[in-house]
Amino acid sequence: MTVRTRFAPSPTGYLHIGGVRTALFNWLLAKQAGGQFILRIDDTDSKRNVAEALQPILDGFTWLGIDWDEGPTKNGTDSIGPHGCYFQSQRLEKYQSAVTQLLESGHAYRDFSKPEEYSGEREAAEKEKRDFVYSRTWMAETDEQAAAFEAEGRKSVVRLKMPREGKCEFHDLVRGDVSFEWAGQSDTVIQRNDGSCLYNLATVVDDCDFEITHVVRAVEHLANTPRQIFIAQSLGFESPQFAHLPFVAEPGGSKKLSKRDIEKYLNNKDFKRLYKSGADIAERIGIQGDPKTFNPVLADFYRDVGFLPDAVVNYLLLLGWSLDDKTEEFTREEMIEHFSLGRVVKGQASFDSQKLTAVQSNYMNRLNLKRKVKMCLPFLQKAGLIPTPIECEQQAYLKQIIEAADDRICMAGDILKFDTFFVADEDLEFEEKPFQKRLVKPEQAGFLLGEAVKLFATVDDWMADSLEKDLKQFCESQGVGIGDIIHALRVATTGKAAGFGMFDTLEVLGREKTIARIGWALDELSDRTNAAT
């Protein structure tokens, strides 16, 4: 049997990180078995522009390397695959004929209750603390009954006529044997008065039609499973195997991670930090950083700030699944080889941005220089710090910077922290506090920098190693510690208090820029001291 799994997003305009994990598990299961992973678009309820709202989702999966064998085309305007159309909105006849079949076989009925009548019964049951079972007072099973209700001006929906005896038992690939009393299952509406069909019906019809063998989805659907099994049985379909995954919980909490509560998550220190570093990058490259549309709950966020898709996927794999007591890192091939539903945990797993960042950092550090450069370059170009296309000379310069920055670049957008290397010497801005602390306050800073310029002008070899030697010698001759000059030098040449190694910095900048920048810094310094006196 070919394994066929599916993920069924609604076109909402964004790809939720919890959804990505569900899709990933489906994808892994299919890949492992040499089967197919299908994308089905649940757009029955959609009033918005589907193509537009679908695109970010398709782009997200494409970026993550979670490819689908059947489903919409990459631009979302058409379908590709042997089952025709993978958009629910265009499969309405299929649902209609299923409804007709269920009505004819007596597994569903037309219900003429008014909404308040139905909910009245439910509330009464709740008040009496008993299980709610619909009285079926307004059920019409014959045309005469229906006509009589219609004469009263009532409108009908189609409800499932659920069994009221026995149990629904099924085996869940994650949770083991599960059982529900049939009597506890309400007569779910499957078709509205306007003819549109509802989720429970549509999903069963589609899963059968697309020959889905494994339905892997979040646990909130566990309680829907009995009615879906009932629909499948009534229609004469074989039910797929079910696997219900624990949901991804909010940072530091146990509630389901939701896009809506983003404001609340921003109270979480770690989540906020990740958002903040992302938003800083976004601002520099002209992306709207509004937390409503740009935040770490959405897959886009990670692409936009320069995460590696492999890192995101690796982190998500470990959220609710593990291979053993040690293995943390998996290539795609290893994931596909080792994944199993049996090792999915049952409890919810909360989203931890620190761990995700740590995984990303490891992946980034292992990247070779060439790939790092390739990842970082677009950020500098979008920020207007490097022209497109890049000149050869600048390519080499960038390479040097990234090499010197070493593991200080966690996400590719972090390269913007080193923007100081890309501005013209005369435009270099000195951060106020460090300038005060390292240049204004220490009395000899100006003098030492002036002497250093003389030194720099004459050294033979402009390489980090020899610069270090030269500068240490210089300090000795001046009778000062290296710390006395290095801080001032850093602020003078980069404008900032922190950066990568001082001698690497000098080497990267080169003699000319180093001397020029110190010159500008000394100018600034004397301006201030003059103003003060």
Added chain:
RNA sequence: GGCCCAUUCGUCUAGUGGCAGGACGUCAGGUUUUCAAUCUGAAGACAAGAGUUCGAUUCUCUUAUGGGCUACCA
């Protein structure tokens, strides 16, 4: 309210009828020109109660807590 599900360090997890292991994070110390990084070390968990048992984190029951469904949402 009813039904169903879950619960191991702060977080993600491993594991077993007999010493609870790893990762991220945290803390302390070393190294260091800043920031990182790195090295060494430390702290840190079986939700509670009862039962079965020589022995229970592990099996059973009860409670608590969290969550889901109970929609003319998906």
